[in-house]
Amino acid sequence: MNLLEMQHVKKGFGENEVLKDISLSVAEGEVVSIIGPSGSGKSTLLRCATLLEQMDDGSLTYMGEKAAESINGKTVYAKPADLKKIQRHFGLVFQNFNLFPHYSVLKNIIDAPVSVQKRKKEEVVAEAKVLLEKMGLSGREDAYPCQLSGGQQQRVSIARALAMRPEILFFDEPTSALDPELTLEILKVIRELAEEKMTMVIVTHEMNFAKDVSNRMIFMDKGVIVEETTPELLFTSTNQRTREFLGKYH
Numbered sequence: 613m614n615l616l617e618m619q620h621v622k623k624g625f626g627e628n629e630v631l632k633d634i635s636l637s638v639a640e641g642e643v644v645s646i647i648g649p650s651g652s653g654k655s656t657l658l659r660c661a662t663l664l665e666q667m668d669d670g671s672l673t674y675m676g677e678k679a680a681e682s683i684n685g686k687t688v689y690a691k692p693a694d695l696k697k698i699q700r701h702f703g704l705v706f707q708n709f710n711l712f713p714h715y716s717v718l719k720n721i722i723d724a725p726v727s728v729q730k731r732k733k734e735e736v737v738a739e740a741k742v743l744l745e746k747m748g749l750s751g752r753e754d755a756y757p758c759q760l761s762g763g764q765q766q767r768v769s770i771a772r773a774l775a776m777r778p779e780i781l782f783f784d785e786p787t788s789a790l791d792p793e794l795t796l797e798i799l800k801v802i803r804e805l806a807e808e809k810m811t812m813v814i815v816t817h818e819m820n821f822a823k824d825v826s827n828r829m830i831f832m833d834k835g836v837i838v839e840e841t842t843p844e845l846l847f848t849s850t851n852q853r854t855r856e857f858l859g860k861y862h
C-alpha cells in the first residue's frame with residue numbers, strides 16, 4: 613500500500629523552475645533515499661511533501677490508517693484544519709536539528725503531541741522516555757539543547773518526530789551538520805528504524821549508507837527525477853548524469 617503519492621508536482625521561485633513535474637510514491641515500510649547535486653531541488657521536494665512550501669501544480673495524497681487526505685496544487689490552499697489532518701501523517705527531521713533552545717529535551721519532545729495532538733500528558737511523557745532510551749539518551753530529559761552534542765541534539769529531534777507517531781518520517785540531510793563520528797550515531801539510529809520497518813524518505817549525501825539502507829533510490833538533477841531504481845542498479849547505472857554524480861563520491 614502506498615502511504616504517499618505525489619503527482620506531477622511543480623514548484624518554482626520566481627523565474628527559477630525548481631521542481632519540474634515530479635511524481636513520487638512511497639509504500640508502507642519502504643526506505644527511499646533521494647540523492648543529487650546541491651540545488652537540484654531535493655529540499656524543495658521534501659518541503660512540498662511536508663507542506664512547508666506550497667506546490668504550484670500537481671497533487672499530494674497521504675493515505676494510511678489515518679484516512680486519505682489530498683491537496684491539489686491548483687486549488688486555493690487548504691484550510692488550517694485540513695492542513696493539520698495532513699500533518700498527522702508525517703514527521704520531519706532537518707539538517708540543523710531545529711530544536712527549541714529554551715525548551716528542555718523532554719518539553720521539545722512532548723510539546724506537539726500534547727498541544728497539537730491533544731494527547732494525555734502522562735501518556736506522552738512515558739512514551740517520550742521510551743523514545744529517549746531508544747535514542748541512547750536516558751536521563752537527559754531535563755537537559756537543554758545547548759548542553760548536548762550535535763549528534764545528541766539530532767537524536768532528540770528524531771525522538772521528537774517519532775513522538776508524533778508518524779506514518780512516514782522524512783529526513784533532510786540529517787548528518788550534514790555533524791562530524792564523522794556523530795554522523796555514525798545518527799546513521800545507526802536510522803538503520804534501526806529501517807529494521808523496524810519505519811517508512812522513511814531520506815535526502816542524504818552518505819552514499820554507502822543510502823546504498824545499504826534503501827529499498828529504492830532516486831537520483832534528482834535540475835528539478836527532475838533522472839533515475840529511480842534499486843541501489844544496486846543505481847550504482848551500476850549507465851546513465852551519464854548518474855555516473856558523473858556518483859563518480860564524485862569515489
Ligand code: ADP
Binds near residue numbers: 651
Ligand atoms: P537541494 O536541497 O537539492 O540542494 P533546494 O531544494 O534547496 O536544493 O534548492 C533548489 C533551488 O531552489 C535552488 O536554486 C535554490 O536557490 C532555490 N530555492 C530553494 N528555496 C528557495 C526559496 N525559499 N526562495 C527562492 N529560491 C529558493
Ligand code: MG
Binds near residue numbers: 655656784785
Ligand atoms: Mg537541501
